Amino acid sequence: MEYTVQKLGRLAGVSTRTLRYYDEIGILKPTRINSSGYRIYGQAEVDRLQQILFYRELGVGLQSIKDIVTAPSFDGTKALREHREKLLEKREQLNELIANVDKTIALTEGGIIMSDKEKFEGFKQKLVDDNEAKYGKEIREKYGDETVNKSNQKMNGMSQEKYDEMTKLAAEVNETLYAAFKTGDPAGELAQKIAVLHRQWLCYSWDSYSKEAHAGLAQMYVDDPRFMAYYDEKQPGAAEFLRDAIFIYTGTK
Amino acid sequence: MEYTVQKLGRLAGVSTRTLRYYDEIGILKPTRINSSGYRIYGQAEVDRLQQILFYRELGVGLQSIKDIVTAPSFDGTKALREHREKLLEKREQLNELIANVDKTIALTEGGIIMSDKEKFEGFKQKLVDDNEAKYGKEIREKYGDETVNKSNQKMNGMSQEKYDEMTKLAAEVNETLYAAFKTGDPAGELAQKIAVLHRQWLCYSWDSYSKEAHAGLAQMYVDDPRFMAYYDEKQPGAAEFLRDAIFIYTGTK
DNA sequence: ATTTACATTTACGTTGCGTAAAGGTGTATA
DNA sequence: TATACACCTTTACGCAACGTAAATGTAAAT
Known part of the structure; x- marks a missing residue:
């Protein structure tokens, strides 16, 4: 059986360009060239192409590949072993890349919330990071990447629940805030309820609570444009209102 | 602080060529060009370069990256997510590649021995392969690649022991063969011991033994140049001697 | 005879720079 | 002050493995 470029290409599932390229680099030359200059391939070339592919x-x-298929007694196993090493390295790199991308996504998603957490240092990713930094290398060496990744996922999972509770509570704070804002009274019952909710919300990330810190944070909501933007998004003036309510709750002058 | 290409390059750990290239593709342009045509970078460019890197x-x-760092409010998270997907795909491809390379190494290592096994169809890798083919996909879906790989390793490990026993026995056959060859008598005690050892060795890969098959195999040792090469490596004529001994042992005419 | 399908070669584009080559600039030293 | 030496510039080829024209010739079918 003889094949032209296209026939062989279809047979093997490669493009004609590929076959011409393989001819060009001398890795697979046709048996002969016919009178019109067409490349004609024979059975030997089919077999060889299969090897190449x-x-x-x-x-x-x-x-x-050229070395492998052209040299009569080339040590293919050795070449494959070396190739395998490269592949393993590549996979390691990929794993690190993916881990980093994951971290980055976790860091950037939630945007302002994330900055929030960062400032409070009650940051779940940070915990994972620290854990990694302290034990990551050894653990990875002992149990392999899969174990560590699972562990991280577990930690993320746990924190995820907490995080969901936090988010839920934060939503409640926001809703109540806008309702209280309409009353115009930061000392009123609704506004003071917000202060309590907000305190609860804080305690998800604070180890210990103090009125001073709470008040300081409330002031920061007004001073930091990012927090301003967050709270004032739906209701301009809401940031100040929240601060006032918390000041009253904490007894700040 | 102002930097020339080289200073910034050293600071960031990239080549000057890289900085010029980044300028060329418009991803990081210097603050200004001085009177001599030198690129001068400022603090903003340092920060941006760090982002880029x-x-x-x-x-x-x-x-x-250009889209991410140039567009003011580009959805970097979305881009990262998409990028993450690509990385995961890549890793999957890599995993498959590595698995295939492993298989290939297993298939080719041992060379002639491997062909032997292949003919006998008592092939350990084949078992793994079949297992893969039957349950691989589902198992992988259920328990992830790591589990499957471990399972395969375990299987390889088990077969490895068997394989080691086989190899040991094969070595014994060979040693005895060369000793018996010197006697020149395929009907002698030593030669017949070889036939027994060889039969034991065969039973590692044969489910049932028959004298006919044993004799047929012995004839193949002479007919197939690869087996000839294997047995005749140290002692020309050893393949025929082994065949004769087995013929006598099995009572073949 | 013309269309259609297939063949050819030549050559630029892709990615992210490395590596010259050929030349101008800035500064320290003999 | 000349010169060495470090640093800057632009231009441009090279890499891997083809994809994708463009321009043109040939075989087979209508």
């Missing part, structure tokens, strides 16, 4: 699927470079 | 470390392409 096999190694190509393994991710081996064409130059290495 | 950060995303680059994540494996994001420069064009995407």
Whole structure:
């Protein structure tokens, strides 16, 4: 059976360009060239192409493949072992990349909330990071990446629940805030309820509570434009109102 | 603080070529060009370069990075998520590649021995393969790659022991063969001991033994140049001697 | 005879720079 | 002050493995 470029291409599932390229780099030359200059491939070339594609699927470079298929007694196993090492390294790099991307996504999503958490240092990712920094290398060496990743996921999972509670509470704070804002009275019952809710919300990330810190945070809501933007998004003036309510709650002058 | 290409390059750990390239593709342009045509970078450019390098470390392409760092309110998280998906796909591909390379190494290592096994169809890798083919996909979906790989390793491990026993026995056959060869008598005690050892060795990969098959195999040792090469490596004529001994042992004419 | 399908070669584009080559600038030293 | 030496510039080829035209010739079918 003889094949032209396109026939062989269809047979093997490669483009004609690929076959011409393989001819060009001397990795697979046609049996002969017919009178019109067409490339004609025979059975030997079909077999060889299959070999080439096999190694190509393994991710081996064409130059290495050339060595493998042209040299009569080339040590293919050795080449494959070296190639395997490279692949393992690549996978390690990829794993690190993915982990970093995950961290970055976690850091940036939630945006302002994240900055919030960062300032409070009650940051779940930070915990994971610290854990990583302290034990990551050893644990990875002992139990392999999978274990560590699972552990991190677990930690993220746990924190996730907490985080969801926090978010829920935060939503309640916001809703109540806008309702209280309409009353115009930061000393009123609704406004003071907000202060309590807000305190509860804080305690998810604070180890210990103090009125001074609470008040300081309330002032920061007004001073920091990012928090201003967050609270004032739906209701301009809400940030000041919240601060006033908390000041009254904490007894700040 | 102002920097020239080289200073900034050293600061950030990139080549001057890289900085010029970033200028060329419009991803990081210097603050100004001085009278001599030198590129001068300021603080803003330092910060931006750090951003760029950060995303680059994540494996994001420069064009995407350009979108991220140039657009004021670009959805970086979304871009990262998409990038993450690509990375996960890549890792999957890599996993498959590595698995294939492993298989290939297993198939080719041992060379002639491997062909032997292949013919006998008592092939350990084949078992793994079949297991893979039957349950691999579902198991992988259920328990993840790590579990499957461990399982395969375990299977390989088990077969490894068996394989080691086989190898040991094969070595014994060989040693005895060369000793018996010197006697020149395939019907002698030593030669017949070889036939017994060889039968034991066969039973590691044969489910049932028959004298006919044993004799057929012995004939193949002579007919197949690869087996010839294997047995005749140290002692030309050893393949025929072994066949003769087995013929006598099995009572073949 | 014309269309259609297939063949050819040549050559630029892709990604992210490395690596010259050929030349101008700034500063320290003999 | 000349000169060495470090630093800057632009231009441009090279890399891997083809994709994608463009321009053109050939075989087969209508």
